[in-house]
Amino acid sequence: MTSNNPELPPGDGPLAGRHAVVTGGSRGIGAAIAAELAGLGADLTLMGRNSEALGRQRDTLTANYGTKVFDYQVDVGDADQVANGFQWAANTLGPVDILINNAGISPSAPFHRVDEALWANVMETNLSGAYRCTQAVLPAMLEAGWGRVINIASTAGKIGYRYVTAYCAAKHGLIGLTRSLALEVAQKGVTVNAVCPGFTDTAIVSDSVDEIVAKTGRSEAEALAEITKYNPQGRLVEPTEVAQAVAWLCLPTSGAVTGQSIMVDGGEAMP
Numbered sequence: 001m002t003s004n005n006p007e008l009p010p011g012d013g014p015l016a017g018r019h020a021v022v023t024g025g026s027r028g029i030g031a032a033i034a035a036e037l038a039g040l041g042a043d044l045t046l047m048g049r050n051s052e053a054l055g056r057q058r059d060t061l062t063a064n065y066g067t068k069v070f071d072y073q074v075d076v077g078d079a080d081q082v083a084n085g086f087q088w089a090a091n092t093l094g095p096v097d098i099l100i101n102n103a104g105i106s107p108s109a110p111f112h113r114v115d116e117a118l119w120a121n122v123m124e125t126n127l128s129g130a131y132r133c134t135q136a137v138l139p140a141m142l143e144a145g146w147g148r149v150i151n152i153a154s155t156a157g158k159i160g161y162r163y164v165t166a167y168c169a170a171k172h173g174l175i176g177l178t179r180s181l182a183l184e185v186a187q188k189g190v191t192v193n194a195v196c197p198g199f200t201d202t203a204i205v206s207d208s209v210d211e212i213v214a215k216t217g218r219s220e221a222e223a224l225a226e227i228t229k230y231n232p233q234g235r236l237v238e239p240t241e242v243a244q245a246v247a248w249l250c251l252p253t254s255g256a257v258t259g260q261s262i263m264v265d266g267g268e269a270m271p
């Protein structure tokens with residue numbers, strides 16, 4: 001657990017004075033979201049399992065934006081770590097105004113090879129993790145009468161894909177959680193939305209490309225084409241494109257948008 005400069009005054013921007021927690025904030029989409037929110041003036045707590053990676057991202061944000069940035073090592077699959085992490089975050093930067101449930105994993109396997117351990121790991125990280133983190137912040141949001149919960153789901157929360165049954169089930173579940181909770185808190189100033197990226201240029205996709213190359217002997221370009229063919233724009237989504245949709249949902253002017261699943265996927269899924 002480390003910080004940059006807790007004495008910094010509040011920054012400028014529409015999210016100045018807001019405390020945002022980004023799970024999985026160390027790299028990929030989470031890192032892009034953290035940067036986008038910092039650019040809008042939010043103070044940040046980054047959470048993830050690898051404290052060195054979190055520290056690097058904290059230092060990058062510190063160098064580029066004038067907001068307070070802290071990090072705390074949390075495995076969202078572990079209830080005690082989540083409780084401790086959010087307690088520490090609230091003690092350090094005050095009640096959480098914005099929660100980005102972004103931490104996620106996407107192991108692939110044909111269904112007959114999806115064992116109890118793989119299933120449980122995906123559910124714990126991608127679905128129960130979001131449940132736990134939201135439980136930790138919601139009481140303070142309701143008390144404040146303002147809050148933003150944004151769940152990073154996926155096109156896999158809307159449509160099926162081969163070899164990722166657990167991932168699809170968890171992401172469909174995350175959209176269900178989003179819709180139900182949005183209704184429960186609709187009159188309390190708290191919005192709950194999902195953002196659903198298509199295949200996005202992060203480690204998740206580069207790992208898949210490596211796996212296709214290893215399993216099929218195809219070239220890297222051919223393996224990448226196997227993935228981009230799903231996107232009508234014929235490309236990967238950029239992490240910043242996902243982050244900008246998230247940032248828009250966090251703005252004070254987006255208060256009427258709740259219970260939605262915003263697709264950022266080049267038109268891949270039109271559910």
Ligand code: NDP
Pocket residue numbers: 023024025026027028029030047048049050051053074075076077102103104105106125152153154155196197198199200201202203204205
């Ligand atoms: P990355 O693998 O690049 O980043 C995942 C982040 O989640 C890392 O910061 C990782 O940090 C963290 N994380 C993973 N497991 C845990 C855990 N148990 N507890 C805390 N943090 C954890 O992936 P992306 O940036 O691509 O993915 C971010 C989200 O976007 C995920 O929910 C993913 O499902 C979703 N998404 C991604 C798409 C894509 O094509 N890239 C498409 C659609 C959705 P650490 O390992 O250090 O814990």
